[in-house]
Amino acid sequence: MFMAFFFKASSIPTLIFLLLSCNLIRISETQTPAPAPGLSYDFYRTRCPRLETIIRQNLQSVFASDIGQAAGLLRLHFHDCFVQGCDGSVLLDGSASGPSEKDAPPNLSLRAQAFVIIENLRRLVHNACNRTVSCSDITALAARDAVFLSGGPNYSIPLGRRDGLTFATRNVTLANLPPPSANTTTLLNSLGQKGFTPTDVVALSGGHTIGIAHCTSFTGRLYPTRDPTMDQTFFNNLRTTCPTTNSTNTTFMDIRSPNVFDNRYYVDLMNRQGLFTSDQDLYTDSRTRSIVTNFAVNQTLFYQNFVNAMIKMGQLSVLTGTQGEIRSNCSRRNSNDLFMFPDMESDQDGKLASY
Numbered sequence: 001m002f003m004a005f006f007f008k009a010s011s012i013p014t015l016i017f018l019l020l021s022c023n024l025i026r027i028s029e030t031q032t033p034a035p036a037p038g039l040s041y042d043f044y045r046t047r048c049p050r051l052e053t054i055i056r057q058n059l060q061s062v063f064a065s066d067i068g069q070a071a072g073l074l075r076l077h078f079h080d081c082f083v084q085g086c087d088g089s090v091l092l093d094g095s096a097s098g099p100s101e102k103d104a105p106p107n108l109s110l111r112a113q114a115f116v117i118i119e120n121l122r123r124l125v126h127n128a129c130n131r132t133v134s135c136s137d138i139t140a141l142a143a144r145d146a147v148f149l150s151g152g153p154n155y156s157i158p159l160g161r162r163d164g165l166t167f168a169t170r171n172v173t174l175a176n177l178p179p180p181s182a183n184t185t186t187l188l189n190s191l192g193q194k195g196f197t198p199t200d201v202v203a204l205s206g207g208h209t210i211g212i213a214h215c216t217s218f219t220g221r222l223y224p225t226r227d228p229t230m231d232q233t234f235f236n237n238l239r240t241t242c243p244t245t246n247s248t249n250t251t252f253m254d255i256r257s258p259n260v261f262d263n264r265y266y267v268d269l270m271n272r273q274g275l276f277t278s279d280q281d282l283y284t285d286s287r288t289r290s291i292v293t294n295f296a297v298n299q300t301l302f303y304q305n306f307v308n309a310m311i312k313m314g315q316l317s318v319l320t321g322t323q324g325e326i327r328s329n330c331s332r333r334n335s336n337d338l339f340m341f342p343d344m345e346s347d348q349d350g351k352l353a354s355y
């Protein structure tokens with residue numbers, strides 16, 4: 001096995017003991033998901049042996065000058081995977097989540113710089129290995145490194161994704177990404193449809209331990225009156241940051257350690273300092289409350305479940321083998337290059353038009 005995993009096998013009996021001995025704990029799934037058919041941990045071992053080193057070294061220097069970019073890259077992979085699978089579709093010009101979409105729904109937009117970073121990585125990787133590595137794999141590795149280089153766990157991910165030929169419409173995008181106003185019922189239903197357990201949902205939400213949000217993502221909890229599940233001092237400070245519902249200000253999502261990938265997000269929730277309804281309700285709802293508490297008191301447990309949920313998320317509806325393509329420019333499909341694939345053009349346009 002090539003899963004250079006950071007968890008010692010010896011921790012498994014301890015976990016089982018913990019599961020049996022403490023009825024607060026509902027966390028039953030700690031198995032690393034198996035690679036999806038067509039993906040493998042050593043996919044690029046001969047095709048591009050320096051792939052992971054190139055990405056990690058480049059991101060190390062990117063984050064040294066702006067650690068905030070780590071959050072942007074982690075969120076990019078999440079949006080890619082949740083909307084029509086991890087196929088790099090989010091990167092395409094014209095995507096409802098893309099930087100070129102001027103009137104995207106409020107705050108659906110991702111950081112413009114994240115797209116630039118991915119395309120830079122693609123260029124470096126293709127310079128070293130030619131067009132052997134997909135943009136969707138580069139996005140997945142960038143998210144993995146964003147976690148590790150922000151102080152989170154180091155882990156391996158299955159590779160071999162191919163890039164999709166079409167992007168999702170705005171409606172499809174919105175239907176697959178729950179809004180920050182969602183409660184736990186909505187989250188569990190929405191993510192449950194993609195195969196995520198309540199533990200996965202709580203673990204994945206821990207991605208909010210890094211990064212920022214715009215006022216518009218949470219002013220519904222501030223105006224006209226305070227959401228009663230929000231701490232009063234936290235509320236006062238947020239009202240100062242967001243004096244009006246349309247303020248363009250931003251704020252950190254984890255007030256305790258905004259740029260460190262740790263378990264403090266869950267401590268925030270226990271102190272009623274979660275930023276979104278979708279965050280705070282995980283502690284209010286009896287189905288997920290004990291999971292929040294367990295992650296808040298045990299960072300190793302959080303890391304273990306986060307890694308498993310990320311590997312699961314990273315394999316949602318992946319294209320493999322001869323499906324899709326390996327883009328030579330992450331923001332457009334190769335068939336746009338008429339001189340390269342003259343025969344494919346009308347066919348691809350047909351697929352696009354069918355949306």
Ligand code: HEM
Pocket residue numbers: 068070071072074075078107108111177178179180181182187204205206207208210211212213214215216217278
């Ligand atoms: C469970 C449902 C989720 C909801 C409702 C949600 C919602 C949001 C919203 C509204 C923002 C702020 C956007 C803005 O105002 O600029 C945000 C930011 C972010 N989300 Fe989520 N998210 C969810 C799941 C996830 C997952 C699964 C991850 C990754 C594992 C993630 C990682 C992030 C990160 C890192 C940021 C900060 C981005 C930045 O600083 O540029 N989120 N999320």
Ligand SMILES: *[C@@H]1O[C@H](CO)[C@@H](O)[C@H](O)[C@H]1NC(C)=O
Pocket residue numbers: 003004005154155156
């Ligand atoms: C992280 O994991 C990779 C592969 O799983 C390994 O090669 C690397 O040495 C690890 N890095 C650190 C700093 O632990």
Ligand SMILES: *[C@@H]1O[C@H](CO)[C@@H](O)[C@H](O)[C@H]1NC(C)=O
Pocket residue numbers: 128129130
């Ligand atoms: C990349 O492609 C060129 C031209 O086809 C070839 O000469 C070179 O050996 C390839 N490089 C790698 C790393 O495969």
Ligand SMILES: *[C@@H]1O[C@H](CO)[C@@H](O)[C@H](O)[C@H]1NC(C)=O
Pocket residue numbers: 171
């Ligand atoms: C998108 O969704 C909205 C609201 O659900 C609906 O009114 C609209 O017709 C949809 N647009 C398309 C192109 O499906």
Ligand SMILES: *[C@@H]1O[C@H](CO)[C@@H](O)[C@H](O)[C@H]1NC(C)=O
Pocket residue numbers: 182183184185186
């Ligand atoms: C959760 O949100 C849904 C949709 O807005 C709503 O119908 C439902 O009543 C809410 N559930 C709870 C327990 O608040």
Ligand SMILES: *[C@@H]1O[C@H](CO)[C@@H](O)[C@H](O)[C@H]1NC(C)=O
Pocket residue numbers: 240241242243244247248249
């Ligand atoms: C932005 O937030 C700061 C405090 O964090 C506040 O003083 C300022 O008025 C806010 N500006 C706007 C335009 O909302």
Ligand SMILES: *[C@@H]1O[C@H](CO)[C@@H](O)[C@H](O)[C@H]1NC(C)=O
Pocket residue numbers: 244246247248
């Ligand atoms: C925000 O809304 C207020 C009143 O609703 C308006 O006066 C103000 O110009 C708006 N500000 C922005 C930045 O749109």
Ligand SMILES: *[C@@H]1O[C@H](CO)[C@@H](O)[C@H](O)[C@H]1NC(C)=O
Pocket residue numbers: 011012014015018298299300301304
């Ligand atoms: C925390 O979780 C880890 C991993 O599941 C487990 O091995 C460890 O015993 C837990 N620690 C405590 C103090 O419960």
Ligand SMILES: *[C@@H]1O[C@H](CO)[C@@H](O)[C@H](O)[C@H]1NC(C)=O
Pocket residue numbers: 093329330331332
């Ligand atoms: C990639 O495609 C975009 C348009 O989709 C274009 O603006 C950009 O210049 C292209 N990059 C390269 C290196 O060709």
Ligand SMILES: CC(=O)N[C@H]1CO[C@H](CO)[C@@H](O)[C@@H]1O
Pocket residue numbers: 106107108109110111214215216247248
């Ligand atoms: C209305 C609003 O605040 N929109 C913001 C949502 O996020 C994008 C990208 O981060 C910002 O550019 C918008 O200003």
